[in-house]
Amino acid sequence: MPSQENRRITDVGTLKALGHPLRMKLYRALLVGGAATASQLGGQVDEAPSLVSYHLRKLADHGLIEEAEARSGDGRERWWQPASDGVSIRGADFRDAPEKETAHLAFTRLYVDQRADLYRHYLDERAAWPAEWNDAVADAEGNLRLTAAELASLKDELLTVVRRYDETGRAREAVGDTEGRENVAVHLYGFPFRV
Known part of the structure; x- marks a missing residue:
């Protein structure tokens, strides 16, 4: 462990x-x-x-x-x-x-x-x-208009959701709820760009 x-x-x-x-x-x-x-x-x-x-x-x-x-x-x-x-x-x-x-x-x-x-x-x-x-x-892209502070807030909120799902899934698996569970990759990128 x-x-x-x-x-x-x-x-x-x-x-x-x-x-x-x-x-x-x-x-x-x-x-x-x-x-x-x-x-x-x-x-x-x-x-x-x-x-x-x-x-x-x-x-x-x-x-x-x-x-x-x-x-x-x-x-x-x-x-x-x-x-x-x-x-x-x-x-x-x-x-x-x-x-x-x-x-x-x-x-x-x-x-x-x-x-x-x-x-x-x-x-x-x-x-x-x-x-x-x-x-x-999930395969999606969003092109948002944000400030750096808004992007940081969005990142924090999304990571909180990801962590919650991870903790819930692991807790359920620990008590034997393994039916249908797979490894799932969630990649998050949020960055500024100019065209």
Whole structure:
């Protein structure tokens, strides 16, 4: 079980450790699955367990993951789990030096690319999902006219709703209400633009 709630990352070293493409996939897989071995994760990301093990140790060196209690009788297996319920990375924490801002931008671009890949994968597999899931999928865009303060307020309200649904779903699952539950990604972007 994670030892801390959402962890705020403020140092470049940890940001770069997580900002590696394979490490980010491994971290996300652990957040979704809870705990796994290098062999199990290697199968999920199509990489050799030895390479996966190396990258897991790098994540652990930065306190992003930790060893988990063994889930099988095989004492040779090393189990890993996230060290927190997730991470929080804010641009404001990396604006005080150009190299920090560059590292944050590289991380953010990778994160956006992996989110887009996840959605593309759903689109490629959409026909395999039941109609009720395809009908429930949200794919929308709004072009609003807001101030920075209004955008911040909108963000806070939307994140509150997302957290409420997450907490409710996890609580129901904890008491055995697992019928029909799937992992659901919700990506939220709100940013200014000019045409």
